[in-house]
Amino acid sequence: xxxxxxxxxxxxxxxxxxxxxxxxxxxxxxxxxxxxxxxxxxxxxxxxxxxxxxxxxxxxxxxxxxxxxxxxxxxxxxxxxxxxxxxxxxxxxxxxxxxxxxxxxxxxxxxxxxxxxxxxxxxxxxxxxxxxxxxxxxxxxxxxxxxxxxxxxxxxxxxxxxxxxxxxxxxxxxxxxxxxxxxxxxxxxxxxxxxxxxxxxxxxxxxxxxxxxxxxxxxxxxxxx
Numbered sequence: 001x002x003x004x005x006x007x008x009x010x011x012x013x014x015x016x017x018x019x020x021x022x023x024x025x026x027x028x029x030x031x032x033x034x035x036x037x038x039x040x041x042x043x044x045x046x047x048x049x050x051x052x053x054x055x056x057x058x059x060x061x062x063x064x065x066x067x068x069x070x071x072x073x074x075x076x077x078x079x080x081x082x083x084x085x086x087x088x089x090x091x092x093x094x095x096x097x098x099x100x101x102x103x104x105x106x107x108x109x110x111x112x113x114x115x116x117x118x119x120x121x122x123x124x125x126x127x128x129x130x131x132x133x134x135x136x137x138x139x140x141x142x143x144x145x146x147x148x149x150x151x152x153x154x155x156x157x158x159x160x161x162x163x164x165x166x167x168x169x170x171x172x173x174x175x176x177x178x179x180x181x182x183x184x185x186x187x188x189x190x191x192x193x194x195x196x197x198x199x200x201x202x203x204x205x206x207x208x209x210x211x212x213x214x215x216x217x218x219x220x221x222x223x224x225x
Contacts, residue, residue: 148179
C-alpha cells in the first residue's frame with residue numbers, strides 16, 4: 001500500500017507558536033486513524049498543515065504525493081483536490097439545495113460538463129444514503145443528514161485522504177454511530193485514508209482504528225482499540 005501521508009521530523013506551528021514538536025506520521029491508503037488530545041493541543045493545527053492552510057516550515061512532509069515544504073501557492077488547489085475535509089459544523093451553503101452545494105464544489109475544482117457534474121453529485125449522494133434529499137435545502141435536513149452531505153461533498157473528487165475535524169461533535173450518540181459507520185465504510189470501500197480528530201472517546205472505543213494522541217506537544221502512538 002502507498003503512503004498518503006508521510007511526515008518526518010516536523011514542527012507544527014499555530015500563529016508562530018510551536019504546538020507540536022518532532023512530528024513523525026505515516027498513514028497508508030485505506031487506513032482509519034484517530035487523532036485525539038485535549039482542546040488546544042494542536043490537533044486542528046496539524047490538520048491545517050496537512051491541507052496547506054498552515055505552511056510546513058520545518059521537517060519533511062509528503063501528502064498525496066505533494067511535498068509540503070516545496071509547495072507553490074499555485075499548487076495548493078491541486079493538493080486540496082486530493083483531500084476531502086469534513087467539519088464539525090458542516091459548512092454547507094444554506095441558500096443552495098443539497099445537490100447545488102455539490103455542483104458548486106465540482107465547478108470550483110475544474111469540472112465543466114454539466115451531465116458529468118450531475119452524475120458525480122448524484123453518485124456521492126447515493127454513496128452516503130441521502131440521494132432522496134438532493135433537492136432539499138440544508139436547513140430542512142437533520143444534523144446527521146447535513147453531515148452525510150458534508151461527507152458526500154468531501155468525496156466528490158475521489159480524494160486519497162479525508163480529514164475529519166470533530167465530525168460527530170454536533171451530533172447525538174445514535175447519529176454519531178451512523179456517521180462513524182459511514183466513514184469506516186468509506187475507508188474500506190473507497191480505499192481512502194481517513195484521519196479523524198475527535199474528543200468523542202465513546203466512538204474511539206466502539207469503532208476500531210489506529211490511535212494517535214497529541215500530548216505535551218508531541219504525537220504518541222497508542223495501541224488500536
